Ligand SMILES: CC(C)[C@H](C(=O)O)[C@@H](O)C(=O)O
């Protein structure tokens with residue numbers, strides 16, 4: 170998988186290697202998502218070049234602007250399967266672990282080697298087994314769980330490890346919630362993040378899987394390290410600038426003024442995320458700029474048909490076309506000097522959404538509660 174951003178560099182390296190034809194046009198997936206639709210001439214020209222190359226190579230799985238965020242599209246289209254080894258030219262390729270795949274991010278030159286020969290070299294990572302037991306509390310979701318885990322591990326606490334999430338609290342997560350959890354695996358340095366596949370994975374893949382698959386599970390005794398938490402008592406959590414592991418209970422930061430709320434991204438732009446936000450803002454008005462971007466067309470349609478989009482728009486939110494949007498500070502809704510954003514995304518390092526912006530990371534429920542009050546707000550307090 171490579172997207173509009175990284176395909177440009179991968180194609181350049183592919184050419185520099187002297188490669189002419191891709192190794193397998195049916196096994197390369199290219200979604201356009203990072204700057205969609207293109208925001209200026211430079212982006213438009215680069216995208217046109219990738220389109221031309223994909224057409225010339227006969228790439229069978231090309232998803233142009235409007236389909237959605239690469240990771241979401243990759244899962245919806247049935248490419249992420251239990252036991253599959255997937256490389257993506259994007260760090261959040263670990264998201265595919267929600268479906269039992271070993272998904273990992275690679276650089277653009279590595280991707281050029283995949284385009285050319287379908288091969289790469291890996292050191293097999295050790296596995297950390299993270300057991301999360303207990304029942305999540307009211308207004309506490311997969312994002313709070315992910316932030317809790319990142320806080321406990323630290324931003325480099327799982328460097329080059331494969332993190333396997335097990336236990337009751339994980340099994341009870343929807344596929345959407347598991348994607349949120351696995352998505353943040355790379356934020357603690359993990360090479361991959363995996364939830365052992367079960368029947369909810371089969372249900373999700375029933376009409377999607379591109380090929381037959383089998384469930385792959387860890388061998389007994391293969392864990393390098395085991396960690397267990399009871400997560401019944403974790404409150405809604407928030408990561409404050411400028412580190413993803415600078416995590417606090419939302420109530421500890423309540424009252425901080427916010428300029429913009431952003432609900433979307435490969436972390437939290439799925440239907441259940443938008444539904445949660447709609448439930449909270451229903452019949453109310455947002456007090457600050459609120460941007461909602463569904464992670465894919467499928468999600469957008471679901472939210473349109475169920476009335477979720479209507480509720481959000483009535484409350485004063487703006488809806489953007491499926492894609493990454495302002496997540497990486499490249500397109501739509503970037504921050505002005507010194508502005509504060511509460512985002513449902515996964516990164517808040519300096520400059521992430523604009524040179525001098527400050528980004529807080531939290532769940533869709535916390536984002537919606539904050540949109541209504543204009544200040545960081547625990548969703549249990551609205
Ligand atoms: C642009 C891309 C290479 C990058 C990534 O790999 O993660 C982006 O998606 C991000 O989230 O920062």
Ligand code: SF4
Pocket residue numbers: 203238239259261434435436492493496497514515
């Ligand atoms: S939504 Fe954000 S984190 Fe996800 S792929 Fe796009 S830019 Fe990267």
